[in-house]
Amino acid sequence: MTTIDIVAGARPNFMKIAPIIKALGQHKANGGKLRYRLVHTGQHYDARMSGDFFTQLGIPEPDINLESGSGTQAEQTAAIMVRYEKLLLDAPSKLCLVVGDVTSTMACAIAAQKLKIPVAHVEAGIRSGDWGMPEEINRMVTDAITNWFFTTSSWAGDNLKRTGVSDDRIFFVGNTMIDTLLANLERLRPPPFWDELKLEPSGYFVVTLHRPANVDGVAAFENLLRAIGEGTRGLPVIFPVHPRTAKTLQAIPGLPPSIHFVEPQPYFEFNYLTRHAKAVITDSGGITEETTVMGVPCMTMRDNTERPETVELGTNELLGTNPAALQPALNRLFAGQWKSGRIPDLWDGKTGERIVSTVDRLLAP
Incomplete structure (x- = not known):
């Protein structure tokens, strides 16, 4: 069996991991070898910002809660890194899969990579160009040390290629947050x-x-x-x-x-x-x-x-x-003059499945 860590710590993460967890459950039911360990960093730790989402989206209780709590950007980053490093030293995984652009994303990617555990980043390559946003720093640092990049759009892939990331490390899979939305439209x-x-x-x-x-x-x-x-x-x-x-x-x-x-x-x-x-x-x-x-x-x-x-x-x-x-x-x-728009490519509710299939192939012996 091959165990991967799925890292989540803040409200935006939970919507993004739910489809991956669901796809991993189906993968296991079909005889696949991937298993996961859900690591909640505790970056958001109150019910409104965290617990409600686990309940509504059917996310299982975390296997590990690092309970990092609040603090300054540096304090929170340090607490997550120290606690995740200890977990990996005690029980290493085969892959650290991080999502989005919160402090937990960056901190766990750094800790894993320094212990020679590969990192996969879901929602990689997105850029605002605004270094005044903490999220932009998190994205840039995470992508600088990521092994495999799962992207939501061609724009994100182009951003990565401009920094020298090779095509064989970029996987355009779609948007897991939209998987969650489409799966729950009738439950709203x-x-x-x-x-x-x-x-x-x-x-x-x-x-x-x-x-x-x-x-x-x-x-x-x-x-x-x-x-x-x-x-x-x-x-x-x-x-x-x-x-x-x-x-x-x-x-x-x-x-x-x-x-x-x-x-x-x-x-x-x-x-x-x-x-x-x-x-x-x-x-x-x-x-x-x-x-x-x-x-x-x-x-x-x-x-x-x-x-x-x-x-x-x-x-x-x-x-x-x-x-x-x-x-x-x-x-x-x-005045009724707003644009109607269209849905971007691969925002079709099947992104979680594509990610799990790709990870299975990448980690195959």
């Missing part, structure tokens, strides 16, 4: 406040904002919220609040009454809200992928994106961080 359900707020399909907006450029400065965040309140023409705006965003909100008086601030939502409830929204206003990358597949208009309040396929092919538009850009975009939306 409205949150408890749906009836209370009298929400109706296409009659409200969803907002998610957490990046420093948008939410760390009180004045800038206040201006953005007021622009959202004015531009959405009195329709309800549902804003699940990220912990870092909540701190700044406390300093802003007199918020627009149409904006409803709610707790971070579990997977089924959040994607139900997204699927039925008139549009989504966000600074998240992953949400732009989901809106593209669900055909929901999306406005990204960033100057760059690591997912250009959502703009070039999908329903997403990059507006920048200036709140003044919102009004013209919302006017086009209300």
Whole structure:
């Protein structure tokens, strides 16, 4: 038998590992030799950011929880590396499979590679070009020491080739987050406040904002919220609040009454809200992928994106961080002039299967 580590530590990871775990279960049922050890680093450790996703997506309890907890970027990275290194020294695996671009992704890749355990990176090669994003540093470091790269798009593959990665190490497999979405579309359900707020399909907006450029400065965040309140023409705006965003909100008086601030939502409830929204206003990358597949208009309040396929092919538009850009975009939306978009290649629900098949071949004696 061949045991591989699947590493997850933060909310974005859980959606990406679920299809891989499911495909490994089918592989085992069919007589395959791959086995896995699920390593939860503990980067996100509260139920809203972690536990709900395991329950809803059918992810088994982790085999190992490193319980790294919170801290500065360096403290968290160090805690994960020290604890994962100890695990590998005590019980090495044949492969460290990391996903996405969170601190856990980079930290475990470094620890594994230094112990001569190969690394495979799911969602490799995506780039925003913005070194001010911690995620961009995580991506670059991880890809610099990865053996095998699983990509979501041709853009990601091209980024890797420009850095000298050879074609035989790049595998265009699609998007595991979309596997999870497609597998759960019929299980999505409205949150408890749906009836209370009298929400109706296409009659409200969803907002998610957490990046420093948008939410760390009180004045800038206040201006953005007021622009959202004015531009959405009195329709309800549902804003699940990220912990870092909540701190700044406390300093802003007199918020627009149409904006409803709610707790971070579990997977089924959040994607139900997204699927039925008139549009989504966000600074998240992953949400732009989901809106593209669900055909929901999306406005990204960033100057760059690591997912250009959502703009070039999908329903997403990059507006920048200036709140003044919102009004013209919302006017086009209300006028029925938003682009329809299409689903990128291989975002078909079968990415997990392609990854497991490739890993089986790569690790074959």
